[in-house]
Amino acid sequence: MSTYILMKILESAPSRYDLGIRLLTLGRLGKAYDRLTSLVKKGDRVLDLGSGTGALALRAAQKGAKVKGIDINPRMLETAQARVKAANLAQNIEFVEMGVVELDKEEAESFEVVMSGLCFSELTEDELRFTLKELRRILKPGGLLLIADEARPRTILKSLIISPLRMFLRIFVFILTQTTTRALKNLPEQVRTAGFDIVSSKLNRSETFLELVARKPGGREK
Amino acid sequence: MRFLGYAVANVFETLLRLLPFPCRTGLIKIGKPQKDSPVFLTCNYHLTVQRVKRALKGMDAYLLIANSRGINVWCAAAGGHLTNHEVISVLKTSGIEGLVGHRQVILPQLAATGVELKIIKEKTGWRIIWGPVYAKDIPVFMQNKMKAGRMEREVKFPFIQRLEVAISWAFSLSLLAGIIAAIFFPRVFVPLILFIWGLSLATFIFYPLYGSWLSSGKGSLTFSLLVWGVILLALVLYSHLSSGISWRFLIRWGIISFVFVFITTLDLKGGSPLLAGGFEELKVTIDEDKCRGAAFCETVCPRNCYDVNRKKHKAILPRAERCVLCGACIIQCPFDALYFKNPEGEVILPGTMRKYKQNLLGKRVMKTGNNR
Numbered sequence A: 001m002s003t004y005i006l007m008k009i010l011e012s013a014p015s016r017y018d019l020g021i022r023l024l025t026l027g028r029l030g031k032a033y034d035r036l037t038s039l040v041k042k043g044d045r046v047l048d049l050g051s052g053t054g055a056l057a058l059r060a061a062q063k064g065a066k067v068k069g070i071d072i073n074p075r076m077l078e079t080a081q082a083r084v085k086a087a088n089l090a091q092n093i094e095f096v097e098m099g100v101v102e103l104d105k106e107e108a109e110s111f112e113v114v115m116s117g118l119c120f121s122e123l124t125e126d127e128l129r130f131t132l133k134e135l136r137r138i139l140k141p142g143g144l145l146l147i148a149d150e151a152r153p154r155t156i157l158k159s160l161i162i163s164p165l166r167m168f169l170r171i172f173v174f175i176l177t178q179t180t181t182r183a184l185k186n187l188p189e190q191v192r193t194a195g196f197d198i199v200s201s202k203l204n205r206s207e208t209f210l211e212l213v214a215r216k217p218g219g220r221e222k
Numbered sequence B: 001m002r003f004l005g006y007a008v009a010n011v012f013e014t015l016l017r018l019l020p021f022p023c024r025t026g027l028i029k030i031g032k033p034q035k036d037s038p039v040f041l042t043c044n045y046h047l048t049v050q051r052v053k054r055a056l057k058g059m060d061a062y063l064l065i066a067n068s069r070g071i072n073v074w075c076a077a078a079g080g081h082l083t084n085h086e087v088i089s090v091l092k093t094s095g096i097e098g099l100v101g102h103r104q105v106i107l108p109q110l111a112a113t114g115v116e117l118k119i120i121k122e123k124t125g126w127r128i129i130w131g132p133v134y135a136k137d138i139p140v141f142m143q144n145k146m147k148a149g150r151m152e153r154e155v156k157f158p159f160i161q162r163l164e165v166a167i168s169w170a171f172s173l174s175l176l177a178g179i180i181a182a183i184f185f186p187r188v189f190v191p192l193i194l195f196i197w198g199l200s201l202a203t204f205i206f207y208p209l210y211g212s213w214l215s216s217g218k219g220s221l222t223f224s225l226l227v228w229g230v231i232l233l234a235l236v237l238y239s240h241l242s243s244g245i246s247w248r249f250l251i252r253w254g255i256i257s258f259v260f261v262f263i264t265t266l267d268l269k270g271g272s273p274l275l276a277g278g279f280e281e282l283k284v285t286i287d288e289d290k291c292r293g294a295a296f297c298e299t300v301c302p303r304n305c306y307d308v309n310r311k312k313h314k315a316i317l318p319r320a321e322r323c324v325l326c327g328a329c330i331i332q333c334p335f336d337a338l339y340f341k342n343p344e345g346e347v348i349l350p351g352t353m354r355k356y357k358q359n360l361l362g363k364r365v366m367k368t369g370n371n372r
């Protein structure tokens, strides 16, 4: 029975996904996505990494950008596709089943913006390093990297308070959505090491959620 | 000390088997590997990694840990957590390509439900070799020049593994039921826990006695009712012998045993790797015209359902009744000669299996024209 119930939950994952994620981030996600996508301009070519149910991709397309969303989960893509159709944005968004480390076919300097919501924390350390390098290659000079993700508190005290709380939330979210994440440590440093300039980096008060805007050097300053 | 850690991990993770235990992904060196050392790949379920490392002891090899979200190989592959993407990722990002001269990677055969040999070759140039189902057979596999014999390719459900499943099941269930009982019905707490453990252990230990009966398509409902009947009889007998028939006792324990017998036995098909978890109406079907006898199906089937007629170059399914609907054969057949079909003639095509694996298996059937 337990496996049966787990299977059911797993199968309906995409529909519960949004709920689970919203619980994990306690509602701040939507606002963060709005702030980040306000930097997208009409006509921009935008890549959305780990597009999931399409929350970021839809916002960018509504601003008139040409969006490519990639994700490794075919059921997420199925849900995203349905949402795009319902919003009448099919000409502006393309979804492809592809992992973040499979961008080798993308031309160098072909995107104005790369964005990613809650996907980097699902990557392995090796993947993250590899991906940041690739992003630097495919972004145009002056292009933007927009990230919203879970962070690990840097202050020990906050860390002590947050860990058990998060453990509990995590088990709950796992049962709901069958995903686990690993909150990011030192993401801004890693992004800088990969050759980006940090434009802005914002942690919430409990230091559990990070909003990051970075730029590939060169091009026209905005 | 090492062994103690291994033992503790074994006990702990057996008890909590229903939860994932992720461990670090990436590259691990075993011994002093060289440019021509073999490369193994497995999931990042902690216990599996421990077992593979143990099996590789004394060898010089590279071990790649793919990100299966802390889930074991078979469940991850069937559920879409160990797919082409995770394998491509660890091959490309772990640095292994700079360390060895060859491009051969050994995957546990059960990963064949999720990872496509053909796509990995196309996208990365790496050739997958299907290794044995159980890590402990790796040394034999290496001695046989990387060939897994029929025995090493088959999923079994031996006593120890049945015990593990029974214990993890009883533990989770008694934790849940125990808390409820302790709060609301403290008097039944002890007998209830004993009952849950006894029932779980008996169910899984006696599995060989009724397993073939269940797999012959008999409903698990009939089985559950049978088990409940036996327990009812025992209850009547007990109450007769102890203090004379007491209706309150019988009704209370009748209801309790009913609930737990059904929770435990209805899941048998999910809990046993030897039974298809529902959807028995689906049958693997061979398209004779497309089959060219490549025998990929025979290699990956964890239930040894296939034979290949080497003269006619055609696959046959002499042991189809053992099928657990894992889909590995359908996913790996290079000529799309296999598919699932139900009695109504609806099918699940290879493309669908490759994309969604076992997720929503029953809902993915579709009607076809009369070309099949």
Ligand SMILES: C[S@@+](CC[C@H](N)C(=O)[O-])C[C@H]1O[C@@H](n2cnc3c(N)ncnc32)[C@H](O)[C@@H]1O
Binding pocket: A021, A049, A050, A051, A052, A053, A054, A055, A056, A070, A071, A072, A073, A076, A098, A099, A100, A101, A116, A117, A118, A119, A122, A123, A127
């Ligand atoms: C937490 S969801 C976020 C989805 C979406 N950005 C949102 O905010 O609603 C993360 C997504 O990343 C995807 N993902 C995880 N690892 C990935 C990888 N290596 N390559 C591409 N996508 C990945 C998952 O399938 C999942 O859909």
Ligand code: SF4
Binding pocket: B286, B290, B291, B292, B293, B294, B295, B296, B297, B298, B308, B314, B315, B332, B333, B334, B335, B336, B337, B338
């Ligand atoms: S069914 Fe497919 S894999 Fe099996 S022998 Fe025929 S062609 Fe080969």
Ligand code: SF4
Binding pocket: B284, B300, B301, B302, B303, B304, B305, B322, B323, B324, B325, B326, B327, B328, B329, B330
């Ligand atoms: S015949 Fe059945 S058990 Fe064997 S590989 Fe195919 S689906 Fe799996």
